[in-house]
Amino acid sequence: MPKKxxxxxQSGGVTAVINASACGVIEAAREHDDRIxxxxxxxxxxVGALREELIDVSQESVDSIAAxxxxxxxxxxxxxxxxxxxxxxxxxxxxxxxxxxxxxxGYFFYNGGGDSADTCLKVSQLSEKMGYPxxxxxxxxxxxxxxPITDNCPGFGSVAKYVAVSTKEAALDVASMCDxxxxxxxxxxxxxxxxxxxxxxxxxxxxxxxAPHVILFPEVAxxxxxxxxxxxxxxxEKGYCVIVASEGAQYEDGTFLADAGSVDAFGHKQLGGVxxxxxxxxxxxxxxxxxxxxxxxLQRAAxxxxxxxxxxxxxxxxxxxxxxxxxxxxxxMPTIERAPGPDYDWSVGEAPLNxxxxxxxxxxxxxxxxxGFGITAAxxxxxxxxxxxxxxxxxxxxxxxxxxxxxxxxEKKLKEGFDV
Amino acid sequence: MPKKxxxxxQSGGVTAVINASACGVIEAAREHDDRIxxxxxxxxxxVGALREELIDVSQESVDSIAAxxxxxxxxxxxxxxxxxxxxxxxxxxxxxxxxxxxxxxGYFFYNGGGDSADTCLKVSQLSEKMGYPxxxxxxxxxxxxxxPITDNCPGFGSVAKYVAVSTKEAALDVASMCDxxxxxxxxxxxxxxxxxxxxxxxxxxxxxxxAPHVILFPEVAxxxxxxxxxxxxxxxEKGYCVIVASEGAQYEDGTFLADAGSVDAFGHKQLGGVxxxxxxxxxxxxxxxxxxxxxxxLQRAAxxxxxxxxxxxxxxxxxxxxxxxxxxxxxxMPTIERAPGPDYDWSVGEAPLNxxxxxxxxxxxxxxxxxGFGITAAxxxxxxxxxxxxxxxxxxxxxxxxxxxxxxxxEKKLKEGFDV
Numbered sequence: 001m002p003k004k005x006x007x008x009x010q011s012g013g014v015t016a017v018i019n020a021s022a023c024g025v026i027e028a029a030r031e032h033d034d035r036i037x038x039x040x041x042x043x044x045x046x047v048g049a050l051r052e053e054l055i056d057v058s059q060e061s062v063d064s065i066a067a068x069x070x071x072x073x074x075x076x077x078x079x080x081x082x083x084x085x086x087x088x089x090x091x092x093x094x095x096x097x098x099x100x101x102x103x104x105x106g107y108f109f110y111n112g113g114g115d116s117a118d119t120c121l122k123v124s125q126l127s128e129k130m131g132y133p134x135x136x137x138x139x140x141x142x143x144x145x146x147x148p149i150t151d152n153c154p155g156f157g158s159v160a161k162y163v164a165v166s167t168k169e170a171a172l173d174v175a176s177m178c179d180x181x182x183x184x185x186x187x188x189x190x191x192x193x194x195x196x197x198x199x200x201x202x203x204x205x206x207x208x209x210x211a212p213h214v215i216l217f218p219e220v221a222x223x224x225x226x227x228x229x230x231x232x233x234x235x236x237e238k239g240y241c242v243i244v245a246s247e248g249a250q251y252e253d254g255t256f257l258a259d260a261g262s263v264d265a266f267g268h269k270q271l272g273g274v275x276x277x278x279x280x281x282x283x284x285x286x287x288x289x290x291x292x293x294x295x296x297x298l299q300r301a302a303x304x305x306x307x308x309x310x311x312x313x314x315x316x317x318x319x320x321x322x323x324x325x326x327x328x329x330x331x332x333m334p335t336i337e338r339a340p341g342p343d344y345d346w347s348v349g350e351a352p353l354n355x356x357x358x359x360x361x362x363x364x365x366x367x368x369x370x371x372g373f374g375i376t377a378a379x380x381x382x383x384x385x386x387x388x389x390x391x392x393x394x395x396x397x398x399x400x401x402x403x404x405x406x407x408x409x410x411e412k413k414l415k416e417g418f419d420v
Numbered sequence: 421m422p423k424k425x426x427x428x429x430q431s432g433g434v435t436a437v438i439n440a441s442a443c444g445v446i447e448a449a450r451e452h453d454d455r456i457x458x459x460x461x462x463x464x465x466x467v468g469a470l471r472e473e474l475i476d477v478s479q480e481s482v483d484s485i486a487a488x489x490x491x492x493x494x495x496x497x498x499x500x501x502x503x504x505x506x507x508x509x510x511x512x513x514x515x516x517x518x519x520x521x522x523x524x525x526g527y528f529f530y531n532g533g534g535d536s537a538d539t540c541l542k543v544s545q546l547s548e549k550m551g552y553p554x555x556x557x558x559x560x561x562x563x564x565x566x567x568p569i570t571d572n573c574p575g576f577g578s579v580a581k582y583v584a585v586s587t588k589e590a591a592l593d594v595a596s597m598c599d600x601x602x603x604x605x606x607x608x609x610x611x612x613x614x615x616x617x618x619x620x621x622x623x624x625x626x627x628x629x630x631a632p633h634v635i636l637f638p639e640v641a642x643x644x645x646x647x648x649x650x651x652x653x654x655x656x657e658k659g660y661c662v663i664v665a666s667e668g669a670q671y672e673d674g675t676f677l678a679d680a681g682s683v684d685a686f687g688h689k690q691l692g693g694v695x696x697x698x699x700x701x702x703x704x705x706x707x708x709x710x711x712x713x714x715x716x717x718l719q720r721a722a723x724x725x726x727x728x729x730x731x732x733x734x735x736x737x738x739x740x741x742x743x744x745x746x747x748x749x750x751x752x753m754p755t756i757e758r759a760p761g762p763d764y765d766w767s768v769g770e771a772p773l774n775x776x777x778x779x780x781x782x783x784x785x786x787x788x789x790x791x792g793f794g795i796t797a798a799x800x801x802x803x804x805x806x807x808x809x810x811x812x813x814x815x816x817x818x819x820x821x822x823x824x825x826x827x828x829x830x831e832k833k834l835k836e837g838f839d840v
Contacts, residue, residue: 010596013597014597016589044599044600045600047600072589072592072593073589073592073593073595073596074597075596076596077595077596077599078596078597079597079599080597080600161819164818164819165724165820166718166721166722168820168822169436169493169717169718169724169820170716170717170718172492172493172721172822173434173492173493173720173721175493175497176430176493176494176495176496176498177434177494177498179465179467180464180465180499181499187718203817203819204819273696276693292714293714293715293716293717293718294712294714295715295718296590296711296712296713297589297590297593297594297605297713298586298589298590298713298715298718300593301586301589301590301593303589304585304589304725305724305725307818384817384818387819388818389818390812390815392810392812395810397804398581398807398808398809399581399584399585399588400585400589402588402592
């Protein structure tokens, strides 16, 4: 293949380390300048390609690109935009290929979760059919840790570390207040339908019986009586109870706790409220004083407390994607492979996209303790290596100094726009 | 005064650095062993004294005491327990003096906010009247930064840094998602009736127009129309809007936004919800997609991102309290004094407790911008030095390694218990 430009885009909810993958892509592409000419990044993800809004990465300084390694969020902009199926909207895929053709793009690096793996696969298939082959590589990214085959997903380790550290710190706070004040603390965390992030709260434990005392997973049907009994017992025994609840926690019948009832003054249903729902239960049924926190974006943006392991892996899969593309590979995703044995050792492997796309990996049953409120030793063995190491960003004026990109757009070449 | 024991207690809501003050007290007391024999700490604050539950600090290792400097929360336990006035419950004060007498305690170090300064003063006055003089020194601690005379309060700088860092990180997240998803992000922070913590969100700004775009202070009456107009305008101009809201935000008539309406499915009023209240407004009146976070205890327990300046000051006031007591002083509080001039320079001063007790320091008007949604240059000049420097705790297994005390109780000497 003659020298071609590369397109890189960030997709879906961002993470503390997705920019480390971008950094890996861009730095590796520089080393492959015999095959890769320029790197263009989609402004706000794939919609940037559809709108022909391409950021010319060569306009950014070497230092700015290096700083992406310690910058959270999506520096080029991301998007929640799922391309429809080929049957429903072939025009979108054709537009992508047109834009790629117009800008001599031969490499497509798509940095996202399950949906974007699917898009990446389709782009690769369609481009071939349309006579303009593109090497499409998907770069894994999701705090939800729900991609198959790969041992873990870049982005997860850092949110896991944030949740473990925050749980440990808040638990010390409650422990010191519980004699005369707050008895129950609830931290609501992300994770959608998978309990990986909630499970990470358990890494706050040093010894058995340490906080968190209750973890609520989406994988375990919520049983109100059992939950309240456990909270009550924990408060009796320890003086306080710390709960980490997944936003996806649900009843046996699939009703989310977050949907289970709150309405505002205008009668509008309030969503996103597992923690307040639980807090109300604790208050009304047990009469215990509570506090609750909702970390929301703070948890996935918390680059200041990122896992060094996660940063390295995010960077590595970015680099690997370019190496793979330069080596002529297509329709694959670099994966993290864990070596067997007691010591943690990882390397980058690869998996075909048709085995990745649209498959959701849940917490295995053997990672959840028998009572459903905690994790097992196997779960801990899996999770613990992923939060190892600190990778502090540089600070200026008391706050982290994160990359600020110029985001210079390439001149458009197509006559027609495209509505997204 | 002959050699006496010292009593130390932690009071009220804990902070990321109150244990650094404890560390300062204990380490300085060791150096004054000609005057101070043992240090006893109240188990769960002042109620530990009332119950005669005294932790013998000499049973803790030197390393454990040193580790208090990097350990958040109240390692000896704190309490929300305000002693009643002398008229209402003289028995409580008399009990305190009895316990102090029984354990040969001649020094009383009380580490807390405005209420505990008042208690500290009363103990000093009453003990003298009862013929058992005690040198009572109050050590400032409050994330709310609302104590008078002292330039700032230990505990505040670290929560300020947490809020600044978290706001900066979450803002990057929203910025990268706003094209197709979340447009408004709201972070609810602590601070009670004072807007200091919310103001610290402004330290996330590098240049004018940076996030946060709106700060809601308790000191500025909430005007719904003006607020919504500002949010709308910001989203139009920047694509997104980041809001930092104080839990104490209130309407002109004094109604808290947090009280303004939410009820759960059972008709129970929900409190602590400035952020969801604002989010509902943004959704129902402007139709914008939002996310919100409630940091709650996470913010004041976040020792992992403590301000080095704050840690130093917390430690310094702990040490100073002992120096002052050893020098024969009484009924005072060590303060932080800021030297005049453009460069930040501080030293420890002192203030009489009768000028501290029951006085609440609000944000000065000149720190709040004219539109009421931000801070002025003077506000920034005041706040910025307080979040300088990082003081990372050691890590083990991916999480901070915080002090674990043995908390060995001294044998009781009084025949009677005391109900608290």
